[in-house]
Amino acid sequence: MQAQAPGQEQKFKPGRVSPKVRVLLVEDEVIFARAVAKRLQQAGYDCEHAATLEDGRELVRQMAPDLVLLDMRLPDGNGLDLLPELVSKGIAVISMTAYGEVTDAVYAMKLGATDYLKKPVDLEELLLAVEKAQTATQLKHHLDYSRQRNMHASEGVELLGDSPAVSSVRAQIERFAQLVSLSDAIPPTVLIQGETGTGKDVAARLLHLSCANSDRPFVHVDCASLPAELIESELFGHEKGAFTSAQASRYGLIEAAEDGTLFLDEIGELPLPLQAKLLNVLERRRVRRLGSTKEHPVQARFVAATNRDLHQMVLEGRFRSDLFYRLNVLTMHMPPLRERGDDILLLAKHFATQTERRYGLQPRPFSIEASHMIRDYQWPGNVRELKHQVSRAVLLSRESQIMSHDLALPGSLQAAPPMVTPEPGVTLESAEKVLIENALRQSNNNVSEAARQLGITRMAMRYRMERHGLKL
Numbered sequence: 001m002q003a004q005a006p007g008q009e010q011k012f013k014p015g016r017v018s019p020k021v022r023v024l025l026v027e028d029e030v031i032f033a034r035a036v037a038k039r040l041q042q043a044g045y046d047c048e049h050a051a052t053l054e055d056g057r058e059l060v061r062q063m064a065p066d067l068v069l070l071d072m073r074l075p076d077g078n079g080l081d082l083l084p085e086l087v088s089k090g091i092a093v094i095s096m097t098a099y100g101e102v103t104d105a106v107y108a109m110k111l112g113a114t115d116y117l118k119k120p121v122d123l124e125e126l127l128l129a130v131e132k133a134q135t136a137t138q139l140k141h142h143l144d145y146s147r148q149r150n151m152h153a154s155e156g157v158e159l160l161g162d163s164p165a166v167s168s169v170r171a172q173i174e175r176f177a178q179l180v181s182l183s184d185a186i187p188p189t190v191l192i193q194g195e196t197g198t199g200k201d202v203a204a205r206l207l208h209l210s211c212a213n214s215d216r217p218f219v220h221v222d223c224a225s226l227p228a229e230l231i232e233s234e235l236f237g238h239e240k241g242a243f244t245s246a247q248a249s250r251y252g253l254i255e256a257a258e259d260g261t262l263f264l265d266e267i268g269e270l271p272l273p274l275q276a277k278l279l280n281v282l283e284r285r286r287v288r289r290l291g292s293t294k295e296h297p298v299q300a301r302f303v304a305a306t307n308r309d310l311h312q313m314v315l316e317g318r319f320r321s322d323l324f325y326r327l328n329v330l331t332m333h334m335p336p337l338r339e340r341g342d343d344i345l346l347l348a349k350h351f352a353t354q355t356e357r358r359y360g361l362q363p364r365p366f367s368i369e370a371s372h373m374i375r376d377y378q379w380p381g382n383v384r385e386l387k388h389q390v391s392r393a394v395l396l397s398r399e400s401q402i403m404s405h406d407l408a409l410p411g412s413l414q415a416a417p418p419m420v421t422p423e424p425g426v427t428l429e430s431a432e433k434v435l436i437e438n439a440l441r442q443s444n445n446n447v448s449e450a451a452r453q454l455g456i457t458r459m460a461m462r463y464r465m466e467r468h469g470l471k472l
């Protein structure tokens with residue numbers, strides 16, 4: 001059978017090589033979790049279980065799930081806190097809420113969950129929801145790839161900011177675009193470095209749009225989220241029978257990029273043997289599909305991005321030095337958000353307006369205190385973190401201004417009085433009172449937020465406050 005032509009969407013279809021769908025269950029009720037995992041495994045899913053948000057986050061990194069079943073009330077926080085991260089990675093999420101926590105389900109859907117289930121959950125109903133979400137995600141990925149081709153990665157690409165650091169990035173993108181577009185030359189590779197969430201993906205897309213052939217494909221390969229055993233066949237393609245599940249020949253993404261751009265995101269995660277193969281492609285401009293003896297010319301320009309210190313990885317023997325030197329020709333550095341001065345507020349206002357428009361909400365300004373907090377916070381997750389926190393604050397805020405406590409930044413919690421540890425001999429009852437008082441102080445007397453911090457419903461919080469005689 002012949003390989004399909006690059007224009008055919010089918011060749012990108014997820015799941016063709018790995019039939020097992022990976023499901024992550026984030027749930028602290030162990031007996032229920034075991035029953036769900038068993039039922040999903042029986043139905044042919046790969047299922048992993050995490051009992052806390054933190055373990056869930058770690059497993060997302062390790063197993064790159066296709067779908068997450070997310071409980072809302074977890075020992076170390078609310079499932080809503082993990083949800084935006086999952087949605088931004090294109091992972092389907094089914095939220096699971098207990099009876100009486102309807103608002104959580106509503107927020108979860110607003111934040112991009114695919115579906116929600118009410119507890120107690122019937123296992124067959126859960127299985128149906130998983131199947132439905134999986135079909136929807138496959139369709140979405142399918143469309144995403146088609147969209148990448150058809151819209152040429154141009155939609156919604158904005159590198160906002162007036163700071164000198166961002167202006168300099170913009171100028172560099174223009175300059176690099178000219179250099180990689182020189183007609184007769186083999187285009188030099190562009191390496192985009194920067195902390196997570198600084199806009200490396202945005203910069204890569206803008207670069208593509210500024211190049212000659214910007215109407216050609218922009219193919220994004222996330223080396224961190226593709227399982228190691230899949231990356232090779234995804235990148236290089238394969239012939240029918242090259243390995244057990246290769247039932248048809250298939251173009252790899254390098255060929256699919258045609259004479260457009262292949263964007264290798266998180267290149268630091270590429271396994272060492274594949275680094276050698278990639279170097280070979282970059283040097284010889286030829287690619288050979290798995291199981292084939294024939295080589296095909298490579299026309300694409302290569303853009304790579306990383307938030308790792310590749311030089312350090314070379315010193316530690318985790319990244320090939322020859323590939324590093326090959327990549328490190330035209331290098332651009334995305335500045336961290338904390339170094340962009342007033343751009344932070346400009347971006348915050350932009351994301352607030354975006355969320356208000358998306359959900360048809362009244363425009364509201366940030367309070368002076370909230371603006372100061374946004375400006376002073378260090379933003380370790382950079383623009384992505386800002387975007388999520390602002391969207392979340394806009395959706396959750398009930399007041400005429402977006403207040404600092406709506407932002408729920410770790411800094412604001414640090415600024416709150418330290419937690420009081422009960423003395424020995426203190427009763428459970430009085431310890432509970434102390435915890436409630438602390439949570440209220442940390443959330444500036446916002447009962448919903450305090451309830452969220454303690455992992456209980458607003459109603460339960462009100463009831464306990466009344467029992468302890470706590471008034472606002």
Ligand SMILES: Nc1ncnc2c1ncn2[C@@H]1O[C@H](COP(=O)(O)OP(=O)(O)OP(=O)(O)O)[C@@H](O)[C@H]1O
Binds near residue numbers: 195265307347
């Ligand atoms: N200057 C900017 N103006 C507007 N939006 C931005 C800007 N920079 C980043 N964003 C937005 O922030 C989010 C994160 O950006 P992006 O994915 O490009 O970061 P990244 O550096 O590639 O992250 P990672 O290292 O985690 O892959 C995206 O939603 C992007 O649209």
